[in-house]
Amino acid sequence: MASAQESDHLDPLKDLRSRFTLPDGLIYLDGNSLGVLPTGLGDRMSEVIERQWGERLVRGWNDAGWIDLSSHVAGKIAALVGTGANCVAVGDSTSINIFKVLSAALSLRPSRRVILSDKNNFPTDLYVADGLTRLIGQGYELKLATAETMTDALDDSVAAVLLTEVDYRTGERYDMKAMTRHIHDKGALAIWDLCHSAGAFPVHLDAAGADFAIGCGYKYLNGGPGAPAFLYVAQRHLEDITPALSGWMGHDAPFAFTTDYRPAEGIGRMKVGTPPILSLSALNIALDAFDGVDMSLLRRKSQELCDRFIFEVEHRCPELELVTPRDRARRGSQVSFRHPEGYAIMQALIANGVIGDFRAPDILRFGMTPLYLRHIDILAAAEILERVMQGRLWDREEYRARAKVT
Numbered sequence: 196m197a198s199a200q201e202s203d204h205l206d207p208l209k210d211l212r213s214r215f216t217l218p219d220g221l222i223y224l225d226g227n228s229l230g231v232l233p234t235g236l237g238d239r240m241s242e243v244i245e246r247q248w249g250e251r252l253v254r255g256w257n258d259a260g261w262i263d264l265s266s267h268v269a270g271k272i273a274a275l276v277g278t279g280a281n282c283v284a285v286g287d288s289t290s291i292n293i294f295k296v297l298s299a300a301l302s303l304r305p306s307r308r309v310i311l312s313d314k315n316n317f318p319t320d321l322y323v324a325d326g327l328t329r330l331i332g333q334g335y336e337l338k339l340a341t342a343e344t345m346t347d348a349l350d351d352s353v354a355a356v357l358l359t360e361v362d363y364r365t366g367e368r369y370d371m372k373a374m375t376r377h378i379h380d381k382g383a384l385a386i387w388d389l390c391h392s393a394g395a396f397p398v399h400l401d402a403a404g405a406d407f408a409i410g411c412g413y414k415y416l417n418g419g420p421g422a423p424a425f426l427y428v429a430q431r432h433l434e435d436i437t438p439a440l441s442g443w444m445g446h447d448a449p450f451a452f453t454t455d456y457r458p459a460e461g462i463g464r465m466k467v468g469t470p471p472i473l474s475l476s477a478l479n480i481a482l483d484a485f486d487g488v489d490m491s492l493l494r495r496k497s498q499e500l501c502d503r504f505i506f507e508v509e510h511r512c513p514e515l516e517l518v519t520p521r522d523r524a525r526r527g528s529q530v531s532f533r534h535p536e537g538y539a540i541m542q543a544l545i546a547n548g549v550i551g552d553f554r555a556p557d558i559l560r561f562g563m564t565p566l567y568l569r570h571i572d573i574l575a576a577a578e579i580l581e582r583v584m585q586g587r588l589w590d591r592e593e594y595r596a597r598a599k600v601t
């Protein structure tokens with residue numbers, strides 16, 4: 196392996212780091228939880244607040260293009276997930292969008308009663324799916340399998356399979372195309388959660404044959420805390436779904452203010468209520484950081500950063516057990532290790548200038564965000580982790596006290 200300095204020198208994406216503002220003296224390996232601040236976003240947001248909101252007031256919906264902003268942002272996200280703007284809607288949270296696409300999927304398979312998911316899926320996916328089955332009643336149920344048993348669990352009772360492409364804890368990645376094919380072979384629909392995919396590596400929703408997808412704006416898309424989420428509906432389904440959350444912004448003519456609901460044409464019907472213009476503007480600005488970025492180069496750099504981190508940590512900290520697949524194709528853009536004292540270790544690491552996070556029960560999680568991380572950051576993070584482990588710096592009461600948000 197080339198030295199970290201050499202790799203950075205040769206990195207074709209090295210100039211992208213200047214598109215972000217990172218705090219001095221900190222190595223940030225948590226972009227898979229919350230992305231960093233894009234450079235200039237604050238100034239551009241002041242413009243939105245002072246000029247658009249402050250001066251244009253309600254005229255901003257037309258003059259400043261607020262009414263079309265979510266469609267504009269949808270076009271930028273569509274380019275990152277392998278589809279067109281006509282298949283993506285931006286707004287609401289990931290959790291709400293899971294509800295929207297799941298209910299749409301169930302309505303397309305009315306004779307089937309099962310939602311199938313992965314028992315290791317992110318909890319909100321499972322909670323929303325479970326809540327939806329309870330809401331509809333009529334024998335609907337959520338069944339769970341693991342990545343290993345998923346294809347066996349697929350039978351002709353399954354209406355929709357809800358999977359997160361990259362496991363939030365281990366970083367293990369489903370083969371979206373192959374799994375979608377299995378799902379279709381059984382007559383079910385495939386819904387992909389792209390929270391840990393969009394912006395981290397190229398995603399090809401249309402080519403994979405996905406039916407629906409959802410994802411958040413605040414991780415690898417860097418849209419800021421609580422940024423609007425997105426959803427995808429394959430073109431072939433667009434005219435066949437009647438949204439369960441049939442809000443006025445998804446109406447064919449919202450400003451006709453009619454009593455009856457008539458869904459908008461195409462993806463527009465998946466919109467619900469008034470778009471959050473401030474956070475949508477921040478996401479819109481943040482997405483400019485992807486301008487001209489070759490996503491296949493981004494993937495390659497992410498794989499190299501992950502490989503380097505695995506190599507350095509395994510050599511320096513033998514007591515940490517790698518849980519992320521070594522095989523590049525089988526992982527997303529994070530590296531996770533297991534240790535029974537994972538929480539305290541992560542707190543000590545954060546206190547020493549390296550931010551990752553901990554996921555219960557014992558996972559230390561490190562997000563590799565290739566837009567702004569350098570190889571020297573990865574090396575330095577491994578060196579600091581080694582110090583924390585060798586000196587047992589984590590073995591202090593204060594590092595065991597759990598924070599509200601971990």
Ligand SMILES: Cc1ncc(COP(=O)(O)O)c(C=O)c1O
Pocket residue numbers: 288289290291317319320359363388390391411424
């Ligand atoms: C896979 C996955 N789905 C959903 C969510 C969260 O959903 P929401 O954005 O609604 O909080 C997360 C993380 O927060 C996640 O990792």
Ligand SMILES: Nc1c(O)cccc1C(=O)C[C@H](N)C(=O)O
Pocket residue numbers: 227228229317363390554600601
């Ligand atoms: N969405 C989060 C939040 O609102 C607060 C703190 C953390 C998060 C997360 O990103 C959790 C998450 N999606 C995860 O991958 O663990």
